Amino acid sequence: xxxxxxxxxxxxxxxxxxxxxxxxxxxxIHSFCQKVLTxxxxxxxxxxxxxxxxxxxxxxxEEVKKFWRKHIxxxxxxxxxxxxxxxxxxxxxxxxxxxxxxxxxxxxxxEKECYALDQDxxxxxxxxxxxxxxxxxxxxxxxxxxxxTHKIEIAAAxxxxxxxxxxxxxxxxxxxxxxxxxxxxxxxQDYLKNYEELSTLRTKGKAxxxxxxxxxxxxxxxxxxLAISQIxxxxxxxxxxxxxxxxDDMIVNLEKALQKENCDPLVETLQNKYRAVFIxxxxxxxxxxxxxxxxxxxxxxxxxxxxxxxxxxxxxxxxDLQTYFKARSEVQQRYTMNRNFRSSPRLIDAMNVFFQPVxxxxxxxxxxxxxxxxxxxxxxxxxxxPEDKQMGELYVGEELVAPITIFxxxxxxxxxxxxxxxxxxxxxxxxxxxKGRKEKVKPSDIGILVRKNEQAADIxxxxxxxxxxxxxxxESK
Numbered sequence: 001x002x003x004x005x006x007x008x009x010x011x012x013x014x015x016x017x018x019x020x021x022x023x024x025x026x027x028x029i030h031s032f033c034q035k036v037l038t039x040x041x042x043x044x045x046x047x048x049x050x051x052x053x054x055x056x057x058x059x060x061x062e063e064v065k066k067f068w069r070k071h072i073x074x075x076x077x078x079x080x081x082x083x084x085x086x087x088x089x090x091x092x093x094x095x096x097x098x099x100x101x102x103x104x105x106x107x108x109x110x111e112k113e114c115y116a117l118d119q120d121x122x123x124x125x126x127x128x129x130x131x132x133x134x135x136x137x138x139x140x141x142x143x144x145x146x147x148x149t150h151k152i153e154i155a156a157a158x159x160x161x162x163x164x165x166x167x168x169x170x171x172x173x174x175x176x177x178x179x180x181x182x183x184x185x186x187x188x189q190d191y192l193k194n195y196e197e198l199s200t201l202r203t204k205g206k207a208x209x210x211x212x213x214x215x216x217x218x219x220x221x222x223x224x225x226l227a228i229s230q231i232x233x234x235x236x237x238x239x240x241x242x243x244x245x246x247x248d249d250m251i252v253n254l255e256k257a258l259q260k261e262n263c264d265p266l267v268e269t270l271q272n273k274y275r276a277v278f279i280x281x282x283x284x285x286x287x288x289x290x291x292x293x294x295x296x297x298x299x300x301x302x303x304x305x306x307x308x309x310x311x312x313x314x315x316x317x318x319x320d321l322q323t324y325f326k327a328r329s330e331v332q333q334r335y336t337m338n339r340n341f342r343s344s345p346r347l348i349d350a351m352n353v354f355f356q357p358v359x360x361x362x363x364x365x366x367x368x369x370x371x372x373x374x375x376x377x378x379x380x381x382x383x384x385x386p387e388d389k390q391m392g393e394l395y396v397g398e399e400l401v402a403p404i405t406i407f408x409x410x411x412x413x414x415x416x417x418x419x420x421x422x423x424x425x426x427x428x429x430x431x432x433x434x435k436g437r438k439e440k441v442k443p444s445d446i447g448i449l450v451r452k453n454e455q456a457a458d459i460x461x462x463x464x465x466x467x468x469x470x471x472x473x474x475e476s477k
Contacts, residue, residue: 025274029289033250036270037257043266044257046245053244056235060098063231064090071117071226078126082133082216096224097231102248103286106228108221115226125219132212136185139205143181143198150197154180157194166191255288258295270296282307283324290323294330305331309378310355310364338381344391350403352382392434394441396426412455419448420462427468443469 027035037046053059068090075083100106147154154174161167166189173180184198185205193199239246245253257263277297279285282305297303305327312321328334340348355363357380364378385391394401407422409415423446430441448470450456456472463470 030247033254132208135208161191276302278304283312345385347403416462
């Protein structure tokens with residue numbers, strides 16, 4: 001439109017849109033579903049006045065404790081010992097049941113099956129488990145005894161290693177008994193076959209451990225299935241008695257309502273109420289969510305899906321790239337946004353180099369097996385920096401900091417120390433140059449991304465030693 005001389009008309013429409021921003025509804029998908037179910041309870045077949053169950057944690061904790069007392073604490077002692085070795089806990093059960101209640105399928109669970117843990121089956125498991133309990137501990141003890149009595153033979157076997165680097169590493173390891181035992185148990189490189197008697201001990205121990213793992217996995221799977229069947233019913237009963245809906249109930253119930261034959265009046269009502277719909281972060285939606293919006297708004301409504309498959313990081317929360325590609329194939333128009341307003345030109349250039357596919361390696365390699373036309377392939381579009389925008393740069397002393405620096409450490413604990421040391425360095429000598437105005441780097445300028453909550457806690461402890469303030473931001477905060 002801008003190129004066809006309609007710039008004034010476009011600007012006028014945009015100004016009018018801004019005036020009506022206060023009438024815009026900005027909601028999460030869950031809150032949209034809750035709003036529809038509440039306002040149109042009769043049309044969607046819901047109980048009037050249902051409230052959101054925002055956090056099921058306390059309810060799940062209580063139900064799992066009941067389950068543990070009734071079904072786990074009463075298991076035969078040998079099974080309890082095996083579960084203890086596996087570090088099996090109530091937390092494991094909570095995670096599996098929570099995932100199931102949130103819509104994730106547990107592979108071994110079948111609603112039609114009975115998963116009672118009867119005494120005969122427990123006895124059968126115990127008979128299979130007993131010979132192999134403590135396999136790792138027992139084997140490591142035998143390796144330790146051999147180490148104490150055959151040091152000359154171990155040294156001789158080390159000298160027969162042909163790879164110079166491997167030989168040097170093993171020379172260092174055999175000086176430390178525990179390090180040698182742990183390394184020998186955990187690794188299976190060819191050169192370790194030089195230690196013939198130790199290799200035989202390890203092979204036997206690993207076979208026992210594998211049998212133990214197979215059996216205990218069967219036991220744990222049965223426990224998970226029983227927990228799902230028992231706790232699911234308790235949760236459903238609790239929600240019904242208290243007129244509550246979980247977040248996933250909102251999605252499921254609305255999707256079911258829209259599949260009914262007489263749903264056309266509801267669809268028409270929603271289309272009249274929401275004339276234009278924009279769904280942001282679409283790569284994080286799942287199949288049911290897409291089916292809701294496609295059913296209601298794909299016709300006679302302005303509907304935009306805004307998403308980036310490269311940012312799909314919520315697979316554990318049912319986000320589904322197949323859904324993204326399905327939507328992509330069904331829309332009438334596609335637009336690409338490739339201008340970055342947040343980052344400096346140097347960082348954007350570096351990221352373009354880093355993510356650009358090269359021969360035999362594609363960072364975002366994802367292609368469905370049945371896709372022969374590259375319709376379900378993630379393509380990297382080179383990002384551009386807007387010419388009319390200026391961004392600051394990061395310096396340490398007089399030196400301009402490289403946009404991307406990669407460090408490598410041997411152990412996870414070393415990573416925390418490396419990160420902390422780098423932050424100390426930035427806080428002491430770093431500054432941001434913003435259009436010629438220099439600002440010293442502050443702790444609040446720095447962000448650390450981690451995969452697990454425990455890692456966040458560990459890095460925070462290390463930073464505390466250096467008196468660097470830090471806060472943790474996760475789903476609960």
